[in-house]
Every structure is written in structure tokens, then in C-alpha cells.
Amino acid sequence: MATFENWGDYFWPGQIDECLRNKLDLRDPIALADAERRRTYLRSLELVDGKISVPQTFDLEHLQAIHAHVFGDVYEWAGQLRVTELVRPGSDPNEPGHEFMKPELIETMAPHVFAQAGPKPSRSAPGRCARR
Template identity: 35%
Template structure:
């Protein structure tokens, strides 16, 4: 049970409250008039997104995790001592790929799959990485001319991410992005 700002002491209650509060914050971010977050494509942007989404729930919103962790019996995510270095490297790689300014859909999906997996492995926050990452990649993709529609995938992303991270099997994650990359913006 994670210590939280709303005083809940059951995982089920926290999950319900968290979903409602985060959804309200996502709606705020989708209103472009209120979108004041940086577009630095690095930890500064990720941190600002995470803080915005989870500020009502956790006092550590927007801060790097300080413990090594894994999901269930799976492999560990990146060691917490190396998160900043790994994020810096990922940001550099993203800049080298011109922030995914790619016109070819299959190439865009291949690159997005790679970067999504890398950021998932880094797992910079104690909780809320998936929601933060989806918003981050939606922003990167929109600037590159692509729209990401996360609705068609339901619960497929968790398993696809696990397979990519632990088994180095990227097929399911690529298939997820085939469904998510909805269309190009013109």
C-alpha cells in the first residue's frame, strides 16, 4: 500500500480514487489552453507530466523513484542509481532520431516501439509510469505529425511491454503500436 495524500489505506480504494483524479488531470492536459508543460523531451518534461497527473495523490509526484523495483516476479527495472544517466542517454538518442520526425508509418512504429521499451525499462517513477509515458509519447508523436489513440488496446500494453522488456520479444509491442498509431496529422 503506497502512502498517499488522500489518506486511503486500502489498495482498492486508492486505485479507484487514483483513476478518477488522474483522469481529471489528463483532461486538463488535453486542453491546449492549459498545456503549460515543457517540451524538452527529457526528464524535465516527464517529471512535469508525472507531477501534473499525480500531484493530488502522492507527495513524491514528479520525483525519481529511490528504490529498485519490479512487477511481481518479473525482472527488475533499471537500478534507481542509474535512472538519471539512462534518461539522459534516452533523451540524447531521441534527439539523434530528430524526435521521431518520421513520415513512414512502419519506420515510425519501429522506432516508437524501441523508445517506449527503453523508457519502460528505465521506469523513473515509483508508480504511474505507464500513464506518464503514454502522455509523453503522445506529445512527441503529435509534434512529429502522428496521432496516438490508446483506446483500441485495452489491457494489451502491460503484457506487450513485459515481453519486450523481459524476453526481448518486440512483436506484441509493435502490434500494439500498429493499433495505436491512428493516422498522420496533415
């Protein structure tokens, strides 16, 4: 089992920023993208169709459980918290990329993020029926 302690650990040796290390042993990034798309689509359908139950706690553990289910067939690290910084390059090489939250802040900030994104109380009283 691989360890994921730095950015390079997520990639095959000699393919940093090219092809993510994966359980399918695919070394071609296009083949990996295709396999990932097909497998994650099917795993997502299992969640949507209710074939797999993930406790809906709307917190970090909930998100990790979803990620583990959807991506677990493809990546060892599915469902685990990221331990390295991540920047997605912008479409314009003259502009800075999109920097994601620093890994050391994820657990601290997650409750605040989920409080804003989670289910909101209904405006109508529970159980109230429409009058005719």
C-alpha cells in the same frame, strides 16, 4: 512530510506492498486505485486539452513535470526520481518479475532513452506545400 528513502517508505506502516502512502489518506488499496484512476484521468485531460502547459523539452525534467501534474494530487513523491529498486511481479510465480532500471542509473541513462524516444525530424522539408 514523509521521506522516501527505502521501499517501505512508499507504503503506510504495516501495509508494505499493499497500499501506497497517499495524500488522500486512503488505506484501502482498491479505494486508492479508484481515486487514483479518477484523479489522474482528469489531470491528464488538462494536459491533452492544453489547459496546463508543460514545456515540451522531451527530457527527464519534462517527464517529471508530467508525472508531478498527473499524480501530484495523490502522491507526495509525484515527479520525484525513485530512490529504491523496483520489481513488478510476473504473472507466473515461477518466472522472475520485471526489474525496472536501478535508481542510481536513471539520471545517467535518461538522455539516451529520450534521444531514442523523442521527436524525430520530418522527412519532408519544413513548410513544403503539396502540389495540385
